Structures are given as C-alpha cells and as structure tokens.
Amino acid sequence: MLSDGYDIVSHIADTSHSQVYIVRHRLLDQLRIAKIFECNDMRIMQEADIIKLLRHPGIPQIYDIIKDSNSICIIEEYIAGKSLSAYCKEYKPSYIQILDIAIQICNILEYIHNYENTGIIHMDLKPDNIMIDGNNNIRIIDFDNSVFNGQNVKQCYGSVGFAAPEQFFGAGIDMTADIYSFGMVLLYMVQECHIQSKDLYHVINKCIRHNPFQRFRKVKNIRKELEGLLKQSEENKQSVHNKSQKIYIHAMRHGIGATHISLCLSSYIARNGYKVLCIGNGYQNDLISEIVKGIPQEDGTFLLNGISIIFKDSNNIQYSLKEYDYVVYDCGTAAINNKKNEAGINIMITDIGYRWMQQRCIISGLSDDIIIAVNHSDGDTFYRTIKESGISNRCVRIPCIYRWYEKNELFDKMAWDILSEDFPGAFAISQKNNKNMWCLQIKTKLISLIQLIRTFKMSLKMKNKDKSQVL
Numbered sequence: 001m002l003s004d005g006y007d008i009v010s011h012i013a014d015t016s017h018s019q020v021y022i023v024r025h026r027l028l029d030q031l032r033i034a035k036i037f038e039c040n041d042m043r044i045m046q047e048a049d050i051i052k053l054l055r056h057p058g059i060p061q062i063y064d065i066i067k068d069s070n071s072i073c074i075i076e077e078y079i080a081g082k083s084l085s086a087y088c089k090e091y092k093p094s095y096i097q098i099l100d101i102a103i104q105i106c107n108i109l110e111y112i113h114n115y116e117n118t119g120i121i122h123m124d125l126k127p128d129n130i131m132i133d134g135n136n137n138i139r140i141i142d143f144d145n146s147v148f149n150g151q152n153v154k155q156c157y158g159s160v161g162f163a164a165p166e167q168f169f170g171a172g173i174d175m176t177a178d179i180y181s182f183g184m185v186l187l188y189m190v191q192e193c194h195i196q197s198k199d200l201y202h203v204i205n206k207c208i209r210h211n212p213f214q215r216f217r218k219v220k221n222i223r224k225e226l227e228g229l230l231k232q233s234e235e236n237k238q239s240v241h242n243k244s245q246k247i248y249i250h251a252m253r254h255g256i257g258a259t260h261i262s263l264c265l266s267s268y269i270a271r272n273g274y275k276v277l278c279i280g281n282g283y284q285n286d287l288i289s290e291i292v293k294g295i296p297q298e299d300g301t302f303l304l305n306g307i308s309i310i311f312k313d314s315n316n317i318q319y320s321l322k323e324y325d326y327v328v329y330d331c332g333t334a335a336i337n338n339k340k341n342e343a344g345i346n347i348m349i350t351d352i353g354y355r356w357m358q359q360r361c362i363i364s365g366l367s368d369d370i371i372i373a374v375n376h377s378d379g380d381t382f383y384r385t386i387k388e389s390g391i392s393n394r395c396v397r398i399p400c401i402y403r404w405y406e407k408n409e410l411f412d413k414m415a416w417d418i419l420s421e422d423f424p425g426a427f428a429i430s431q432k433n434n435k436n437m438w439c440l441q442i443k444t445k446l447i448s449l450i451q452l453i454r455t456f457k458m459s460l461k462m463k464n465k466d467k468s469q470v471l
Contacts, residue, residue, distance in 0.1 A: 262280075274325040
C-alpha cells in the first residue's frame, strides 16, 4: 500500500500486528521506515496521529500516515545505528557508559510521560526498541503499543521479560509500567556487561517491584539518582587519577598465561567503570587472535569488550596514557625490574610444577613488593606449597577462567583484593554482595515465567473462543 513516492529497500521485521520495511523516498533519496498494519484499527490511527506531533531528538519523527480500507502505513525516520541489545553484546559498555545510556532513556521517558499534561505510556520498552546511533545518542522506537495515561486498555501488549506484571494480569496501567520496563532494561545491561554495582542494583530493585505503588513514582526521580551516581563516579576518578595507574604482568616462562591474565584483569577494571589500555609487550602472537576481533580506534588502539588493546611496538601509535585510568602491561618473559615501582603493581605469573624449585629460586631474588600469582594450581596444592616454601612475597592463586571477558566471581574477588590494597583510594569500587545480585536474578526469572504462563493461558482462551464462534 506504499505510495508511488517510495521504493522498498528491504523487509526487516514482523511484529504481532505489523510488518516493517526500510524504504527510500524517491525525490529526496532518503531512507525511512515503513510500518504496515494489516487492519484498519482506530486505536492505531489515534496513536499515530498523536505520536506524529512528538518533537524530541530521542524519538523518531513521523513523516506520513497512509491509510486505505484494509491497512494503515506509518512512514517514520530511519535511524542508522544498533539496538541496545546488539550494542551491549558487541561493545560491553562500562559502568559510566551504562549510566549515560540510562540517563538518556530517562530524559526521553520524561518527555513522553509529561506530553500535553496527560502523558503517553510506551508499553513496550526493551533493548530491541532502544537504538544507539554513531554518536552514542539514544532513540526509543516502536510506539505501536503506546497508550494515553488513564486510557481504558482492553488488551495489553508487551514483551515477556520486560513488560510489567500488570500488563499481563489485566490490572490498571499507569506510568509505572514503563518504570518497571526501564528497570528490566537496566538489569539487562548490567548483566550482559558483567557490571557489579550495589547502587545500581538498588535502583533496579525499586524499579521492578511487583506492586506498582512500591516503585519509583516518576522517571525524574530515577534520573536524579542515576545522575548522582554518575557524578560520584566521575569525582572519584578525578580526585585519585591525576595520572594513569600502571600494572605490570610478568611471566616466569612462555605459555604460563600472562597475556590471558592481563586481559582478565583489564576486563574486570573496565566492568567497574574505568578506562583501560592493555599493552602487549610480550609475545605478540598471543594477542593477535584477540586484536583482530576488535574495532580500530582513531588513536591506533583496538576496542574489544570494553578495553583498548595495542602492541608496544605497533606503528603509527597516537594514544596518550593520560587518556586512560589504568594501563595494564603484558610484559611477557622480559626481565623484571627488581626495584619497587612507585607508579604501579608488579605481578609475576608462575605455576607449581616440575620447574617449581627453579622458579622458587628466582622468586627469592625478587623484591618483596612483587606479587606472586600462581596459575594452573588447585587450592590445596597452592596453600601447601606456598606455606612450605617460606616465600615472603604476597602470593595469590589465580582461579580457572576460560573467557577473559566474562565475569568470574573468584577472579573478581582476587582482583579487587589486589587493586584495593595496592591502590588505596584509587580503585573506588567496593566489594559487592553477590547474594543481592543472585536474589534479583531469581526474582526476575520467576516473574518472566509467570508472564509466560499468563500469556499462554490467554492465547488458549482466545483460540477456544474462536472455535466456539465457528461452531
């Protein structure tokens, strides 16, 4: 039903009640989105008429509404970017970046909730309906399910896992339904990016209360809390990071895991909101397999899973260490400087095997400030061997971690112990209570299960009703 002024470029999606296409305006030669609803529903027309009046940089502009006897077509602005779900999977945004994204979402929700003093409820806020353009600006899309605040809703729509419980149980719908969905979006981001933050989980918990009256009453209140967390995080970094904190990872021998540990430690620091650069000084082949997966940056580094990576001897390097909060050096088997390094931490990676007696002699000649990190060892062997060896250096055991970019509670605890002791005040992330996180995850999974059961029952009821009408 498209007019002669548009050509279909591609079909990109099917929803429960519409088909979505990328189209090109012939005269203007601009890409746009066309949503075709195969029904002449007055509710859709009413929503389209009001949404086309919305004027906010975070909401796609509606250009045209085409209607015939059988369908409705809405032409709206095309957004070049990624969905929030794709963005989180590819870039693994840091704690500070997640706060910035969340605050932008709040600003858009505030606008639609206060529109014309009545307000509009989005009703389907989820990562796939949030877009991020090339300038990291947030857009909220897909207002197909939107309703006016206070409107009598006969049938509620929403995405299982993100929609508020009352959208499935037929209860009254108000602005807090979007607040619930926002909390689930925030939870999705911190889980997908392995972020630990007691303060963020407090915000999430209050957003996703089952009882709407126990949630935040207004998005403005959420935004203020998030802005406070962002300001606090930035102040902590500015007050203690006059220059980059440096961490040197040394290997007792090749193949012992120094590169892997360097990436694991860099990833942990990045997940806690700091900008990290990992510099490969050792065997370059160990980093090549990871760097080729990264995205080239203007300063010559490669961005992968939230951290920047570079070889020390790479050509055309333009990066500045001052731009990074932490710099992790993968030194390989290069000779360790036995003098105390005032600017950072020296960690020697070793193992307990048939070379242990030889390695023990090397360790005994190192400075007491160098941390000995034992890889490839079980707990009993580690504690027994270290106790018998009489080593005066601080010793830690590296837990088994297969994918360096994934959260590992044992490794995170070890990393936090090292950083909080050796950088007192600089590593401004307190150890988190994982019990709260676990309880929150169980709670959200149970709610999603209940919503699935409710949706299944509703679909059965509708099918039985259709059969009875036919009979």
